[in-house]
Amino acid sequence: MSQSNENISSVDIQTTIIQTGNGDHTAVTFAQETDIQNGDHEPNDVPESEVPEPDSDDDPQSSTNHGTAARKNFQKKRGHRRVTNAGEVTYKKIVSSQLMNSIQMGLHHAIGRQANKPEEVVLIQDFYESDTIFFPANGSEKTPAHKYTDFKFKVHSPDGLRHFRNLYDIKQDEYLISLCNEPMIELSNPGASGSIFYLSKDGMYFVKTVQQKEAVFLQQLLPNYYMNLKQKPNTLLPKFSGLYKYKCNTKNIRIIVMHNVFPSDIEIHQKYDLKGSTYKRKASDKEKAKKDPTYKDLDFLDQHPEGLTLDSKRFNELMSQIKSDCRVLESYSIMDYSLLLGIHNVDKAKRKPDKKTMRSVSVTCKSTNNPDKKDNNRSSIYHSHPNILEVDQSTKWEKETQVPEGSIPGYNAAGDRVLIFIAIIDILQSYRIKKKLEHTFKSLMTDGDTVSVHHPQFYRERFIHFMESSVFKKIPLRVIRSPTQRKKSMKRKK
Amino acid sequence: MSQSNENISSVDIQTTIIQTGNGDHTAVTFAQETDIQNGDHEPNDVPESEVPEPDSDDDPQSSTNHGTAARKNFQKKRGHRRVTNAGEVTYKKIVSSQLMNSIQMGLHHAIGRQANKPEEVVLIQDFYESDTIFFPANGSEKTPAHKYTDFKFKVHSPDGLRHFRNLYDIKQDEYLISLCNEPMIELSNPGASGSIFYLSKDGMYFVKTVQQKEAVFLQQLLPNYYMNLKQKPNTLLPKFSGLYKYKCNTKNIRIIVMHNVFPSDIEIHQKYDLKGSTYKRKASDKEKAKKDPTYKDLDFLDQHPEGLTLDSKRFNELMSQIKSDCRVLESYSIMDYSLLLGIHNVDKAKRKPDKKTMRSVSVTCKSTNNPDKKDNNRSSIYHSHPNILEVDQSTKWEKETQVPEGSIPGYNAAGDRVLIFIAIIDILQSYRIKKKLEHTFKSLMTDGDTVSVHHPQFYRERFIHFMESSVFKKIPLRVIRSPTQRKKSMKRKK
Structure with a gap:
């Protein structure tokens, strides 16, 4: 498995x-x-x-x-x-x-x-x-x-x-x-x-x-x-x-x-391959030893127990989109797809600029209307979430910082501003999964719904449930601290 | 046949x-x-x-x-x-x-x-x-x-x-x-x-x-x-x-x-069913005796030897659309479809208002932005040619007269302003035509390309050729007379 x-x-x-x-x-x-x-x-x-x-x-x-x-x-x-x-x-x-x-x-x-x-x-x-x-x-x-x-x-x-x-x-x-x-x-x-x-x-x-x-x-x-x-x-x-x-x-x-899916000019601080299953969904030690490991569901729950917070309209639109996409996949009996999720931590990038050799463009400087040709290319590729980008209702930090197209602005549990890059990937392997299903019939019987390979409808429902309950959260009613408040708070802690 | x-x-x-x-x-x-x-x-x-x-x-x-x-x-x-x-x-x-x-x-x-x-x-x-x-x-x-x-x-x-x-x-x-x-x-x-x-x-x-x-x-x-x-x-x-x-x-x-296709509140003065064939394409005497006969190709050539004139951008867009639609039909081997064409003569309606018992709304009074519910319905149905309506380049009479959506403004050979309503109809009978083809194999052989039932590609090409050479014409370079000039000219003739 x-x-x-x-x-x-x-x-x-x-x-x-x-x-x-x-x-x-x-x-x-x-x-x-x-x-x-x-x-x-x-x-x-x-x-x-x-x-x-x-x-x-x-x-x-x-x-x-x-x-x-x-x-x-x-x-x-x-x-x-x-x-x-x-x-x-x-x-x-x-x-x-x-x-x-x-x-x-x-x-x-x-x-x-x-x-x-x-x-x-x-x-x-x-x-x-x-x-x-x-x-x-x-x-x-x-x-x-x-x-x-x-x-x-x-x-x-x-x-x-x-x-x-x-x-x-x-x-x-x-x-x-x-x-x-x-x-x-x-x-x-x-x-x-x-x-x-x-x-x-x-x-x-x-x-x-x-x-x-x-x-x-x-x-x-x-x-x-x-x-x-x-x-x-x-x-x-x-x-x-x-x-x-x-x-x-x-x-x-x-x-x-x-x-x-990921821009080449913005550093992705964390990368996840999420399926909505918890059974053995943990990056191996070998994977973790890599420079840029791809983590899995259990790692996400461990590292982001409170999930990533989005404003409510954006949350709803994202969930509606995930549901619609998954419905298409289910209609083809496709399973075992993943949500690929990359997180760029805006505040972390500010604290440690140019940490990596790769061009780590500070998001706060990046304009979506940049007339530079390369950025135009980028924006056309990342045109996939224009509506998601347009619906900001909550704290408006992303309006000041000019969020790159195709990314979704949000917060992590520490209150850091993050840019989220996502896509549903690995959708063509459906037939291989069928083969695996036969091999793993026994494990399905014993492990119940925690196995990542399952009936398409069940797979879809579990996938969606995981995304809307564990990965993404609606912004809570309490007001998110502004960057200035956060700085003060951090100083106090020190 | x-x-x-x-x-x-x-x-x-x-x-x-x-x-x-x-x-x-x-x-x-x-x-x-x-x-x-x-x-x-x-x-x-x-x-x-x-x-x-x-x-x-x-x-x-x-x-x-x-x-x-x-x-x-x-x-x-x-x-x-x-x-x-x-x-x-x-x-x-x-x-x-x-x-x-x-x-x-x-x-x-x-x-x-x-x-x-x-x-x-x-x-x-x-x-x-x-x-x-x-x-x-x-x-x-x-x-x-x-x-x-x-x-x-x-x-x-x-x-x-x-x-x-x-x-x-x-x-x-x-x-x-x-x-x-x-x-x-x-x-x-x-x-x-x-x-x-x-x-x-x-x-x-x-x-x-x-x-x-x-x-x-x-x-x-x-x-x-x-x-x-x-x-x-x-x-x-x-x-x-x-x-x-x-x-x-x-x-x-x-x-x-x-x-x-036709509005119920605008009088259609002439109605044609055009296939691009001339073989026996003439309304029967019985049809002609009707109150609102549907004429055919030969009748059109007889009644409109100079065709209907459109400004060149509108002409080009209409032809592009007809070609595209016919390509879809040919991909299904559909033949024997018709261009249904209705002509409302704006100037004739002005000269003889309320001639008929049906509500003969004068086009010059009809607003496309009419907030009346019925007209809203109409506009949504006749939304099919918004681009065609937007591209007026030539004489701008239709801008003053507020052309109903879905109609195409043009001129007949007499210089009368006309509103043209068109659609491609009778597209589901393809299989019946095949049957007819067998029955009429002999007539095909003898009558050559003037028979209206023919090979799909040939049918399409002949259909398009007829529309772009005989039915619709680009506005000639000479300036179309304004309604005032036309009135003067008519008086002179009298």
Whole structure:
């Protein structure tokens, strides 16, 4: 059970960069090395649904050879991700730098090509369309020459996902620049899923490998994603902006592009992955030893026994949004999703400015109307909570401090002003959970409702209950102390 | 072929009212009189798709008995609609007054019940949901007693279509009042389809019987209808606001509710049903003899050889909208739709005010900001062209005269100011057309592209071409004469 709780948070951005992505590795052809057991061997032109890709994520040992040698290698192989003895990362035996460079080539061509295509009304069927571009190593009339193996790059739902990017206020040329102008940063922590994570150099987007079933599932989700986004523009669900397939010889690698929930220029002091369960929901000692650990439900209850306080209108709107998003997820029997929660402590940042090497912009100086281009980008990504931001009723500190868009201002129990960044993540793994359910049927029976993997309706209800009773609280009637009062109080304590 | 061209325009509102709808007729049980040939016999609880309802609309004679007596009866039976010797209209042998009263009972209960239900995010699957209410003659805890046979009333997509009504700015209580507070008006002209048409007393909505396949087709259309409406709010497609099924014994009668395109308080001087074809597209002498005939393509070319003139921005937006709507229709292989076009001649109305018994409001006096409740209703229904209304670039007569919402101001060739009311109608009959196609394969071969029933892409292209080259024209560079100048010119001619 605890395995599922060790999934990497898809926003674990403060990890060691293990590869510069400069594309120094030359391509190696693996045509003879297909590994059917790992789902690497997918014949051309066979409909995806007919080619199930065995899921080796649940039990990493299942995809390694048996015996002592294999066990020793366990840390270096998870899912399709391997780390060679030379420290080189591969995915389905494709060297990561080759994968990244090919993806960037594919993205560059696909986004550029689409720029000339007029925008028509997007209909449901457009979510199931795709475009494939062939990139021979020697180049072609439309594609550049490159030093890797020939590959194909498939763009799923080109018009549908361009429409999504429009809804997210992403300019196509800025999307292209973010993803293609500089090598991406590869994150070192693959988590239990064995995915490869890249972060665009500007910190705006994640590019992540997903399994075939996750890609198919995302495609099925898109129409309702649209419905939800149109009716609830403040949705907390992940902002998917691209779904692609890189195909090299017989290897198919699906990737998704999604927004980074956390800003790269504001320090996140605490980070949580919350599911509403308390069963084994505690960060491991190994996780805690990290520079920027992701804590879990029990840690939150321990560190914030009084929760985070929001003014009542904002609290109500946030809960309404969480309920609506969870209803969409339940309609697809999705479970095991998490609320990713990052806390920037405004007062702590003031007390200890520039503590970290990362650009730790003081929130009090940051203007939402900053005409700086980068901030404009940011604001368009973090446009997800405009209403939440507009409804401030209570103490108006955030009006003075110009809260960055997409964050929710509140207080912690100590009275510190905090900015909260949230999203509901890990929504594509539904089918894997079903498998786990079978394995853990017994534990479900004995552990009752504290197990994090459960019936979708139950999961949703417990999730919502936890958020509205333990994580977020309405501002109490007593007046929150002003920063000046707090300073005085702190002095008195000293 | 000409048969298909004689379909009633669904807005043919100036017809004789043949039944007051006061519900004076008592119910008759037809359980023993099922007519399998006419698709009347549908067993309970069998999925709709398994119960094809033979289509007797194409050839009215097919549903009558052969022989002289039957032939004499031809005018009195079309599709499922019959007129008895006593002049009583029935549909599937249900007396029209019983049908109308039962529908109003069903609507009253369904809309009222839904008023208490909170609005959640509508997802694709909600378009396929339904609610059924049973109305026993003796009444029940929730339903009133009535003098008719027990019946069931099924509401298709209650949440989905409520969401549509919200998008159309229809208040639920006003919808209820429009449809249920007074008996509806039954229109006497059933057209080739043999449907029963009711018009709500306030002229806002049409209630129309449809065949099973049309109802199923509408349900399939709804998700993309939503997509189109959200992306192109000025859509000209019919505004469907309800889909219901009345079930009495073994008879299933499906009905749709849709908006009336034409205002009830502004005189429509000319009315056209345009398909972009010229083959036999001429109103019959019988049609022309009517008080308010619906003319066709050839009549339009004859009466408006120079078309109707719009300012260029409005022209471009209208064409863009027609193209977008037609693209949606083509994606469903829909053909044989029409542009319903109504012309109110502002100058003619001024010259001959109050000519008709109907309330002929002078457009120059009508304010779009009229606080009168009825006009508010009107404006919400006719909100479909707000952009079109906002873009006036050319001569600004409409600014002075306060154009009613939903109408498009322009000029005819004589220089008269006109208000144009348009919609794309008859979009649910797609499957019937396929049948016709087989029957008319030969005529297609010989008549080439002038036949109105053709391949969907061809149909769309020809339709659009006709609208943008023959029906609507961009305002020419020469300055349109002002009304004063025109008056002078007219005097001179005299």
